[in-house]
Amino acid sequence: MKSIKIVLSFWVFTFAFTAKAAPLLNGIALEKQFNKDIYIAAIYSENLTRDSSTLLDNNIPRRLEVRIITNSLPARRFRNQWMEAIAINNRGDTLSSQAENMVTFANMFKGRFVNGDQLSAEFAADTGSTTISLNSIRLGEIADPNFFNTLLRAWIGSVPPSSDFKDGLLSAGQVSGNLITTFESLTPTSERIADLQLKQINQEEAVAAEEAPTEKPFPTPAIEIADLPPLTLALAETAPAAAISPDAGVIQEGSEVASQSEESASALAEEEIELITVPPEDGPILAAGAADMLEEEEEAPLTADMILARQIYHSSLLRHTYRYIRYPKRAQGRGQEGSVRLNVTINSQGEVLEIQPIQESRFSSLNREAQAAVHRADPYPGVPSQLSTDTYNFSIPITFRLPD
Numbered sequence: 311m312k313s314i315k316i317v318l319s320f321w322v323f324t325f326a327f328t329a330k331a332a333p334l335l336n337g338i339a340l341e342k343q344f345n346k347d348i349y350i351a352a353i354y355s356e357n358l359t360r361d362s363s364t365l366l367d368n369n370i371p372r373r374l375e376v377r378i379i380t381n382s383l384p385a386r387r388f389r390n391q392w393m394e395a396i397a398i399n400n401r402g403d404t405l406s407s408q409a410e411n412m413v414t415f416a417n418m419f420k421g422r423f424v425n426g427d428q429l430s431a432e433f434a435a436d437t438g439s440t441t442i443s444l445n446s447i448r449l450g451e452i453a454d455p456n457f458f459n460t461l462l463r464a465w466i467g468s469v470p471p472s473s474d475f476k477d478g479l480l481s482a483g484q485v486s487g488n489l490i491t492t493f494e495s496l497t498p499t500s501e502r503i504a505d506l507q508l509k510q511i512n513q514e515e516a517v518a519a520e521e522a523p524t525e526k527p528f529p530t531p532a533i534e535i536a537d538l539p540p541l542t543l544a545l546a547e548t549a550p551a552a553a554i555s556p557d558a559g560v561i562q563e564g565s566e567v568a569s570q571s572e573e574s575a576s577a578l579a580e581e582e583i584e585l586i587t588v589p590p591e592d593g594p595i596l597a598a599g600a601a602d603m604l605e606e607e608e609e610a611p612l613t614a615d616m617i618l619a620r621q622i623y624h625s626s627l628l629r630h631t632y633r634y635i636r637y638p639k640r641a642q643g644r645g646q647e648g649s650v651r652l653n654v655t656i657n658s659q660g661e662v663l664e665i666q667p668i669q670e671s672r673f674s675s676l677n678r679e680a681q682a683a684v685h686r687a688d689p690y691p692g693v694p695s696q697l698s699t700d701t702y703n704f705s706i707p708i709t710f711r712l713p714d
Contacts, residue, residue, distance in 0.1 A: 333354035333355060333356065333371065333372070333373050334354060334355060334356065334357075334358055334483060335352060335353075335354055335483060335485065335490075336352075336353045336354060336355045336357075336358055336359065336365065336479065336480070336481070336482065336483060337352070337353055337478050337479040337480055337481035337482070337483070337485055338350055338351065338352040338353075338478055338479065338481075338485050338486075338489055338490065338493055339351050339352075339465075339474070339475040339476070339477075339478030339479050340475075340478070340489060341471065341475065342669065343651075343668050343669060344667075344668060344669075346380060347379045347380065348378075348379060348380050348383060349376050349377060349378050349379055349380070349383070349388075349423075350376070350377050350379065350489065350492065350493045350496065351374070351375070351376050351465060351475070351479065352374070352375045352376075352377075352479075352493065353365060353372065353373070353374060353375075353462075353465070353466070353479045354372060354373040354374075354375065355370060355371075355372045355373075356370045356371065356372075357370060358482040358483040359480070359482055360480045360481065360482045361480070362466040362467070362476075362480060365462065365466060365480075366459050366462060366463070366466075368433075368435065368438070368455055368456075368458075368459065369435055370435055371432075371433055371434060371435045372432075372433045372458065372462070373430055373431065373432045373433065374430065374431040374432075374458075374461060374462060374465070375428060375429070375430045375431075376388075376428070376429045376430075377426070377427070377428050377429075377493055377496035378423045378424065378425055378426065378427040378428075378429075378496065379425065379492070379496065380425065381424065381425050382422050382423070382424055383422060383423040383424075384422055384423075385419040385420055385421055385422055385423055386416075386419050386420070388419065388423065389415075389416055389419040392461070392464055393412065393416065393617075394624070394705065395464035395465070395467075395469075395470070395471060396412070396460060396461065396463070396464045397621045397624070397625075398467075398469050399463040399464050399467025399468060399469055399470070400460055400463050400464075400467070404456070404460060405618065405621060406618065407456070408454070408456070408457060408460050409614035409615075409617055409618055410614050411452050411454055411457050411460075412614070412617055413612050413613065413614055413617065414450065414452060415442070415450075415452065415457075415461075416612050416617075417612065418442055418449040418450050424502065425496070426496050426497050426498045426499065426502065427444060427445060427498055427502070428444070428445050428446075428496070428497070428498060429442075429443070429444050430442070430443050430444075431458065431461055433458035437453070438453065438454070438455030439451050439452065439453045439454075439455075440452045440454075440457050440458045440461070444506065445498040445502065445503050445506060446503075447503070447506050447507060447510055465479055466479055466480060469707075471707075472649050472669075472709070473649070473709065473711075616697075619694065619696060619697065620697065623691075623693070623694055623697065623702075624704050626691055627656075627690055627691065627704050628704070628706065630687055630690055630691060631683060631684060631687045631690075631706050633687070634683045634684075634686040634687040635679070635680070635683040635708065636679060636683070637679075637710055638675045638676065638678075638679050640675055641673060641675045641676055641679075641710065642712065645712060646671075646672075646673045646675065646676065646710070647671075647709075647710055647711050647712055648670075648671025648672055648673055648676045648709075648710055649669060649671055649707070649708065649709045649710070650667070650669065650670055650671050650676060650677055650680040650707075650708045650709075650710070651667070651668040651669040651705060651706070651707045651708070652665055652666065652667055652668060652680055652681065652684060652705065652706045652708075653665075653666040653667075653668050653703060653704075653705050654666075654684055654703070654704055654705070654706060655701055655702070655703050656689075656690050656693070656701065656702050656704075657693075657700065657701055657702075658692060658693045658699070658700050658701070658702075659689060659692050659693075660688075660689040660690035660691050660692045660693070661688060661689045661690075662684060662685070662688040662689070662690070663701065665681055665684050665685075667681075668705065671710070676710050679710075680706070680708050683708075684706065
């Protein structure tokens with residue numbers, strides 16, 4: 311009997327240790343664009359928490375996971391959306407130091423995601439490496455201990471895709487049962503997995519058969535995600551968040567933003583981008599959010615300099631827009647709040663060609679004001695010649711929010 315108790319105690323201890331070490335579902339969030347469910351994002355961690363700083367602890371293993379709901383999602387569109395959120399939620403020096411890793415990460419994405427695909431980024435605390443996988447098939451690894459947090463801040467930083475999105479991920483395990491059911495039901499078919507495995511084998515054989523080029527712009531080979539021909543996107547960039555007085559309509563930015571030259575292409579702000587909430591005298595504020603869905607267009611080969619240049623240009627476009635946004639008086643009086651995301655296309659002279667709602671609020675007055683602000687801001691600063699494009703797409707994420 312004693313030996314049985316010893317064995318049982320050892321089993322209980324082992325189970326408890328394993329349960330503690332196993333990644334736990336901290337939270338999940340649904341991403342909707344153009345009134346359609348696109349994907350569900352999840353964060354796994356050893357520690358369940360509602361505090362974003364706890365999840366940014368490099369001493370614990372963590373995992374980000376995305377499960378695709380829509381039938382077809384261009385992989386580079388998804389990638390560009392993520393990279394925009396990365397740009398707005400990370401310090402300028404972080405973006406500069408991670409630029410080469412961003413190029414490697416960006417070139418893991420080709421083709422299209424399909425319903426049931428599971429994309430993951432897993433951080434190993436012991437090695438500091440982040441492994442990117444699709445349906446458990448390894449796409450690549452980035453051996454930089456700071457890269458994972460660069461990705462993670464896009465979701466739980468000061469300017470997330472939406473406040474609901476961030477709250478869902480920071481729910482400390484208290485997640486919606488219906489959303490979990492949908493999340494767990496999203497799995498790839500065996501045919502899909504076999505197809506990806508074959509593509510990876512063919513890719514590796516092709517790389518091994520070729521002579522190494524003298525210059526290698528894309529250090530990490532990427533498998534084709536689906537049979538459809540890969541579509542490329544011009545990488546769009548985001549600007550720091552800003553609080554705007556609904557009456558005066560004057561942008562009130564952080565000091566690091568105000569001091570940054572519109573023409574500067576050498577560096578981004580040195581301080582971490584944070585949501586500035588300086589309420590006007592009568593209270594209401596308007597805050598900027600992040601993330602967007604872009605129209606597809608041809609993309610020049612990505613380089614670290616190109617990524618940083620586009621980030622700076624996009625930052626100037628958003629700062630320009632924020633100067634023209636007003637918080638509708640009637641919406642203020644009725645306590646109406648909401649988030650709006652617009653995709654804007656401009657020509658090389660900065661003239662607005664198209665405005666397309668990505669996500670709208672429940673209140674028509676807020677939706678109308680967001681589009682009206684873009685029209686008031688027309689024309690925008692012209693597209694820099696180094697970007698070599700006749701048209702440019704960028705997203706404008708806006709959250710109309712009243713003070714607590």
